[in-house]
């Protein structure tokens with residue numbers, strides 16, 4: 001089994017009713033971790049999406065269901081390591097950035113414990129040149145932990161200690177990296193390419209900054225956003241449709257300090 005690299009919340013007992021049957025289970029997720037997981041699931045699960053939308057006013061039954069969905073979603077992650085993730089779409093993005101002249105292209109995503117997941121292509125002097133390195137860490141402390149490696153052409157091998165949250169995020173990235181980048185940027189208000197806070201309304205709408213969009217081959221700005229079926233197709237429908245939910249998500253983030261403590265809190269100038 002995977003182990004998380006932070007102290008888990010105290011285990012809590014929940015029970016939900018399904019088809020008249022009572023199902024009892026234990027969750028070690030904090031409510032914030034549960035919500036982060038529901039957010040990641042919201043593309044494929046209407047139930048998760050609906051619960052996430054009312055996250056500020058969950059009844060006790062809904063809270064229990066939120067934990068049930070999140071726990072079930074995270075559980076198969078360790079088993080799924082046997083089925084390789086194909087990271088070729090993420091390689092394509094990193095290659096595009098390198099071709100644009102970026103020396104060390106990196107993708108960075110905040111995790112629920114405040115650490116940052118970083119994906120980058122290993123340089124020529126590294127142990128495995130050209131492979132994609134996946135690490136988590138707090139950049140300020142230089143305490144990166146290796147979580148796995150993907151070979152060019154595809155397959156990702158998770159390290160034994162790869163946390164379920166990291167594996168779940170990588171699964172989403174393998175399936176549709178652009179959708180994850182857009183949704184993550186909008187939710188957290190941070191550009192995953194340069195790790196800067198998004199201060200421009202158009203960047204917040206896109207989920208990343210203007211300069212980064214150019215470097216990474218992503219659409220940006222009102223015209224390209226509406227023209228690009230890429231983004232409108234990739235963004236979960238409810239994110240695109242519900243500006244109020246976006247504003248609430250950002251307010252949540254403000255009220256939830258610590259998540260991006262290790263990222264530069266400088267306005268994105270891109």
Ligand SMILES: [Zn+2]
Pocket residue numbers: 191192193194195196208209210211212268270
């Ligand atoms: Zn940026």
